[in-house]
Amino acid sequence: MAVWRGPLVESVHRGRLAVCDPEGNLLEAVGDTGAYIYPRSSCKPFQALPLVLSGAADEFGLTDQELAVACASHNAEEPHLDAVRSLLRKAGLTEDDLQSGAHLPLYEPDADELIRKGEEPRPIHGNCSGKHAGMLAVCAHEGYPTASYRDPAHPLQRHILGLLAEICGLREDEVIVAGDNCGVPAFAVPLQSFATGLARITTGAELPDNLSRAALRIRDAMRAYPFMVAGTGRLDTELMESTDLLVKGGAEAVFASGSQEGWGLVLKISDGAHRAVRPAALAALAGRGVDVPEAVSGLRGLHGETVGEIGPLFQAPGAMI
Amino acid sequence: MAVWRGPLVESVHRGRLAVCDPEGNLLEAVGDTGAYIYPRSSCKPFQALPLVLSGAADEFGLTDQELAVACASHNAEEPHLDAVRSLLRKAGLTEDDLQSGAHLPLYEPDADELIRKGEEPRPIHGNCSGKHAGMLAVCAHEGYPTASYRDPAHPLQRHILGLLAEICGLREDEVIVAGDNCGVPAFAVPLQSFATGLARITTGAELPDNLSRAALRIRDAMRAYPFMVAGTGRLDTELMESTDLLVKGGAEAVFASGSQEGWGLVLKISDGAHRAVRPAALAALAGRGVDVPEAVSGLRGLHGETVGEIGPLFQAPGAMI
Numbered sequence: 001m002a003v004w005r006g007p008l009v010e011s012v013h014r015g016r017l018a019v020c021d022p023e024g025n026l027l028e029a030v031g032d033t034g035a036y037i038y039p040r041s042s043c044k045p046f047q048a049l050p051l052v053l054s055g056a057a058d059e060f061g062l063t064d065q066e067l068a069v070a071c072a073s074h075n076a077e078e079p080h081l082d083a084v085r086s087l088l089r090k091a092g093l094t095e096d097d098l099q100s101g102a103h104l105p106l107y108e109p110d111a112d113e114l115i116r117k118g119e120e121p122r123p124i125h126g127n128c129s130g131k132h133a134g135m136l137a138v139c140a141h142e143g144y145p146t147a148s149y150r151d152p153a154h155p156l157q158r159h160i161l162g163l164l165a166e167i168c169g170l171r172e173d174e175v176i177v178a179g180d181n182c183g184v185p186a187f188a189v190p191l192q193s194f195a196t197g198l199a200r201i202t203t204g205a206e207l208p209d210n211l212s213r214a215a216l217r218i219r220d221a222m223r224a225y226p227f228m229v230a231g232t233g234r235l236d237t238e239l240m241e242s243t244d245l246l247v248k249g250g251a252e253a254v255f256a257s258g259s260q261e262g263w264g265l266v267l268k269i270s271d272g273a274h275r276a277v278r279p280a281a282l283a284a285l286a287g288r289g290v291d292v293p294e295a296v297s298g299l300r301g302l303h304g305e306t307v308g309e310i311g312p313l314f315q316a317p318g319a320m321i
Numbered sequence: 322m323a324v325w326r327g328p329l330v331e332s333v334h335r336g337r338l339a340v341c342d343p344e345g346n347l348l349e350a351v352g353d354t355g356a357y358i359y360p361r362s363s364c365k366p367f368q369a370l371p372l373v374l375s376g377a378a379d380e381f382g383l384t385d386q387e388l389a390v391a392c393a394s395h396n397a398e399e400p401h402l403d404a405v406r407s408l409l410r411k412a413g414l415t416e417d418d419l420q421s422g423a424h425l426p427l428y429e430p431d432a433d434e435l436i437r438k439g440e441e442p443r444p445i446h447g448n449c450s451g452k453h454a455g456m457l458a459v460c461a462h463e464g465y466p467t468a469s470y471r472d473p474a475h476p477l478q479r480h481i482l483g484l485l486a487e488i489c490g491l492r493e494d495e496v497i498v499a500g501d502n503c504g505v506p507a508f509a510v511p512l513q514s515f516a517t518g519l520a521r522i523t524t525g526a527e528l529p530d531n532l533s534r535a536a537l538r539i540r541d542a543m544r545a546y547p548f549m550v551a552g553t554g555r556l557d558t559e560l561m562e563s564t565d566l567l568v569k570g571g572a573e574a575v576f577a578s579g580s581q582e583g584w585g586l587v588l589k590i591s592d593g594a595h596r597a598v599r600p601a602a603l604a605a606l607a608g609r610g611v612d613v614p615e616a617v618s619g620l621r622g623l624h625g626e627t628v629g630e631i632g633p634l635f636q637a638p639g640a641m642i
Contacts, residue, residue, distance in 0.1 A: 115433050
């Protein structure tokens, strides 16, 4: 992507793209699709699967809003906080059990409100608090220890690693494990393996029955409540509201999307720049024939600001990003 | 520069570097040094020269603090605001004459304080307000219209364009003019021409006498009051406090520095990422034999936060950035 100022390109963002079908065939590629990426929060739908698979969602009577917020990088708007609290309450837990990192709400008016009130952000305001609440609920259901739920050796984290590997068509030892900023494991997988995984969880294809059913329940919850997955002004929410895609972005400029027509699309901006994600994702989706309304394709950043003239550097498909 | 997470590089920042002497010889190069960059705020020392050349600084009895803040991308800490107000007052002007864009203070505690008080940021809080105050003071001294001082056709802006071209060894028509975010012209010049210009304004060499004297007065004011040029936790301030360099960064990840030993060094991170500037600049300066104290080389971003494990991707000098 090129960031223009007057007649010249001022800055440039490069990236890699893979589009795969559920069988793992590479339908489209820009750059080295075999190289690893950290999908970061794009893993959240995978990390939420144990909620359904374990029976925790049924035992606790979780709503689709609560399942969706467990997959969220949310803005910490009031509905997000309500859903996280409710999820915790149903599992017999409280905000105090959350070990997610505290940061100001991503939604700027709510961040300003917290500052005005002189309050420090709490773990529930962190964009990952729904994921953490979901993990805690699985622990409560399974009788796993809750205090150590972030530890890579914890049975839940081991289970998630196995699920991610299986869905992406990898051996467990092909998934690289590091730490995410909120303290749970962050996984790295080859770009095209993750695109294959996206295609599978969006369609349910090429998965064992129980996994297929759990994936479709998570997909349907996210698609039924796109606001819960991100919030006001956010690309993931706007795209799910206006297309039939499953969409979940991740930190350091990852965009992951699945179509029920049978493909998964994953994009990584190499320098990690958030501002490049929306225009690059929209260009990539346009290449797949996805019809995105004008309102969504406005060039806005996380908080809705105009980031200026930013768009594909070249029009040739292979060099689009 | 590489941004690491666990065992893998998560994101990568590329860049270009030129080091030139005042005669325009290229002493060091990474990437295409003939290609243009927008130096953005790294132009501010050049844009402040008319304050001295016109006699405005003498007529109004400007202090070195006020000259330094005219070259600043300041944090809007109290001393910055005081210096901008004082500069305006001496020129018979007020905050209301500023047409710089309003944004929250770059210094986070002061930004939070403004939010707590429920105040909107004003033009004086914009990091460019000292530059605008300086431009207004020249207009007041010269009898130029003040209302239109940002117009590229305004006599002051035409004068600045001519000075920048002359110092960088370019014809005026080789300087490309666009708009900066604060509404004044933003100039683009070849990377190595700007490095040559930096070498000249830092040493006074290869310049006509009056320009040489004005450049050294600006240099000495910036070096005498590094805090005025940026502020708490900022790279420009810390480097000028701890080395004998002249340092002025610019938006979209430009780093410009001059040594009295006779070179100018300019670095542009291609994707415009602020977080890459400090480690890249320190690596480049180390390559010039500049001894930077440990405290400055801490890997911190604009607000002093740790940005994680970020450092040169390759150790080979030619591929350093």
